[in-house]
């Protein structure tokens with residue numbers, strides 16, 4: 301019997317400081333035992349428990365795409381005990397990784413549809429996983445138009461800056477990056493995510509919106525999509541709750557009868573409507 | 580399966596004989612309380628009790644347990660060993676309500692997708708022997724309202740029922756049958772069976788406390804926002820006693836402890852009654868007051884568990900009712916909900 305509480309040993313292979321304020325970093329892990337990589341087969345939208353012995357564990361969305369072989373990446377903001385200890389780690393150190401956990405972005409449902417991705421702040425991580433998955437090689441043919449609207453408070457807080465540039469070069473992607481307030485060198489859009497969504501006005505025809513961001517962004521973005529005619533079945537988001545076990549046992553992450561760790565974190569708005577508004 | 584008869588005064592001897600062969604958890608008297616404890620060589624089990632002070636769930640789900648060990652190396656703290664001990668054991672003399680709670684906990688801990696290795700290992704290596712309740716019960720017992728009964732075998736491997744001078748011994752599962760040789764060779768006849776059924780009906784009749792546990796599910800489905808939820812928690816101290824006493828509560832915390840170069844990851848009982856239980860690092864707390872926490876506890880037992888496992892997560896043992904320092908009574912809560 302595989303014990304789901306025992307982490308796989310991983311080596312911190314690479315640490316990338318993503319933002320000017322230095323409190324968000326991307327950690328690239330390699331599995332100490334190569335065969336564990338097979339066992340860690342994941343789907344965009346799932347998360348892992350990053351495990352630092354002596355400190356504890358934190359649930360973090362998987363930021364890499366399964367099409368990126370040989371490693372797995374997480375983008376983490378420094379917050380409390382575990383995430384601060386993680387930010388102190390150095391390349392070459394060994395720690396633990398559990399998972400993959402939770403459901404995922406519903407890839408089969410998304411296939412053949414036009415996809416609108418809306419992200420704000422550092423919640424962009426699992427959306428990045430989804431984008432990289434969809435645009436990888438032949439995968440691209442399985443999806444219709446892909447529109448991305450991604451915003452941060454200022455240019456220094458944008459994640460994955462090199463990738464954003466690469467994506468913008470592609471003609472099969474409609475990338476809209478915005479910042480609340482630009483700086484001297486910023487040549488892109490300025491404005492809040494909801495306003496940019498209104499401006500870009502993606503068509504609801506055969507389309508699904510995948511929206512992830514801080515609560516206030518979500519609150520003001522949803523009405524825009526309702527106005528554009530998107531149904532609640534076609535708007536998808538990912539929830540966050542305090543977690544420990546990640547497998548529906550410890551009892552702390554439920555919203556109504558669903559455990560966000562096991563039955564989520566991904567839900568359609570229609571599904572959320574059926575749950576209690578306690579998150 | 581086979582049924583036998585043993586003399587009433589043979590019970591302690593059987594428990595002690597088993598204790599010579601493996602770990603036996605039996606009721607023992609400790610000061611004024613009856614608790615389940617490993618039976619020591621010179622220890623004496625104590626059977627003249629209505630129920631144990633604490634639920635015996637800690638046999639499978641200890642208050643705290645070590646999950647794994649780790650150690651410091653030049654590359655950082657690394658995993659060193661999984662800790663999951665499960666010796667062959669017997670849990671001797673639990674009441675049917677508490678045995679019922681094991682069947683309920685199994686649904687959660689022994690799911691196909693994620694098996695809880697720690698609980699399942701202990702559960703599988705332990706044989707549960709229940710003693711039916713034939714004496715007048717506590718006034719707070721309401722097992723018959725929540726799919727239980729004073730003489731019932733759910734969650735147990737061997738059921739013992741006092742039918743007068745003898746105990747009727749029923750082997751409920753193959754696991755129970757494996758211990759048959761401890762129970763003599765007197766086969767039970769049809770008369771013993773008839774007597775047991777009479778006693779069972781009589782015992783069920785003695786449970787006077789009743790709650791409309793099944794009626795409230797459809798009401799809870801549509802009353803998440805009912806102002807009624809403002810009326811329960813006012814005096815609640817958020818002490819968590821109700822959840823710690825409860826045989827079906829299963830919430831836990833996971834934490835790390837380090838001493839020098841070595842450390843352990845442990846899990847310990849936690850409670851949905853505590854403010855910190857759901858508090859996120861950002862400060863946001865989806866259950867921000869005791870109102871939401873009491874609603875969670877009630878909903879979990881009478882709605883969410885029913886949604887997920889088609890079973891009510893309460894066995895009617897009455898421990899929470901007896902132990903709450905401010906006399907909040909879940910029976911009254913359920914009663915009130917049924918009138919919404």
Ligand SMILES: Cc1cc2nc3c(=O)[nH]c(=O)nc-3n(C[C@H](O)[C@H](O)[C@H](O)COP(=O)(O)OP(=O)(O)OC[C@H]3O[C@@H](n4cnc5c(N)ncnc54)[C@H](O)[C@@H]3O)c2cc1C
Pocket residue numbers: 347356357358359360361362375376377378379380381382383384422425539540541542543544565858859860861
């Ligand atoms: C599904 C999911 C995906 C997430 N993805 C990311 C991500 O990609 N990047 C990122 O930076 N953060 C992410 N978070 C938030 C992140 O888990 C918390 O910031 C982190 O657990 C804080 O842990 P800490 O030990 O540093 O803080 P402490 O305050 O010391 O927390 C102690 C423990 O409480 C639990 N906890 C506290 N807050 C949260 C919370 N908001 N969510 C879940 N558990 C919590 C954790 O077990 C944590 O170890 C995600 C959360 C969830 C639920």
Ligand code: SF4
Pocket residue numbers: 821824825826827828880892893894895896897898899900909
């Ligand atoms: S809720 Fe109360 S009466 Fe029901 S099983 Fe738990 S402790 Fe016993």
Ligand code: SF4
Pocket residue numbers: 814815816817818819820821822852902903904905906907
């Ligand atoms: S035992 Fe009583 S006071 Fe303590 S948390 Fe439970 S309901 Fe509240």
Ligand code: FES
Pocket residue numbers: 542543544545546547548549550551552553554559560561562
């Ligand atoms: S994190 Fe333990 S139940 Fe979801």
